Amino acid sequence: MQPVFDYLKQHQDRFVAELCDYLRLPSVSAQPQHKKDLTACGEWLVTHCRQIGLDARLCQTAGHPIVVAKTPRRKNSRRPHFMVYGHYDVQPPEPLELWETPPFEPRIVGREIFARGSTDNKGQNFAHLKAVEAYLKTGTPLPCDLTFVIEGEEEVGSANLSKFLKSHRAELRCDAVVVSDTGMPSLRHPALTYSLRGIIAFEITLHGPARDLHSGVFGGAVENPAMALAQLLAKIRDDRGRVKIPGFYDGVSPLSKFERAQAAKYPLKDAQLKKLLGAPELFGERGFTPTEQRSARPTFEINGLTSGYQGEGSKTIVPAWARAKITCRLVPNQSPARVRKVVCDYLKKICPPTVRLEIEAGHGAEAYLVSPTGAPAQAALRALKQAFGAEPILMREGGSIPIVNEFKTILAADSLLLGLGLPDDNAHSPNEKFNLDCFAKGQAMSAHLWQELAR
């Protein structure tokens, strides 16, 4: 194993340069104008995977292509098989004016690399590719077979990957899936995540007059859709942070004593969190700690709110419509379809007759929960400890990786969530970054992991 770690050490600078090349590709899956950039990014990955010794191919889908890359197989291999899942698509970089340097021109400051997609998910996933490169280039035998599946639609709901899993079930059947697309509290606190929240996405539009109206001439005699939307949204939550939609919390299992004790061990304290977020105060559902609120409780979030004139100066109109982009985060035991129904029913019930309500459904996924006591989880904890030199913690995360549910239902495989992101990485925000120590230690963790998993 020593040659693997020596190789990783010797080649760090080149790895960082390669990661910069990867980060220069603007693979924004949500924006149609970037369609070609996604294909280019997938092709770049395939070429890169081949260079490091993997058998790689680009698989077309109805959306963005999927990269599949495998370690060279032996004939009739009965060895354990693990999948490494990641995504090469990134969130939209907007608002651009808040970036200190452009999002697709990677910039290194100290031990941080700034670029859209650096932590989520290119850098984290790339660490695994570099670990495998070290095995292959030093001729160190891997104790298992590996298949990388790197998709281009994670940030838009992974619509085409489940079909792909079904049509490639035999090829992709594996003992577990390894995913580095979450976080850890700090470099001194490596973490195994055993739960993710689920999600439902939708858009609400309130339609008022047939066109924007002069607000002096007509305002006062016709509903203002922006005001109606504000009033509608104000009825969603009470001032103690609890969602008022009847049935919203149905089925939500209470946190056990053990879970609350685990959450209490999370090392980021409330004051630090407040400072990190730059918020005047923390706020959340009464009766739960911030760690619990953002990982183990369901929420209703407004992600975007649009209506009327957004340009400079004033324009006196009653807007024709108002729209809100919404996501709810779900926890284990909440069905996305059922929550969607109770939300829609409530909105229809409270919407006044002065506007027409339109609800457009988006993607949805159940929450994920896996036992942290099984053999693969124990192997992962050993690998984390060896690479980071500290005792790993168990945690729940509030973010969602919808496809992990499908790994379970379609491939019968649990996912090991071994996040390499830090809380101040600015995922989905301006000035996203990835820490180069997380990158290097992530590579070491991956190198150890295959030994531990195959033990």
Ligand code: BES
């Ligand atoms: N890497 C994140 C998910 C994540 C981040 C999980 C931090 C836990 C901690 C992933 O790329 C992501 O952002 N997923 C989306 C999914 C959605 C678009 C369906 C999310 O959680 O918003």
Ligand code: MN
């Ligand atoms: Mn993301």
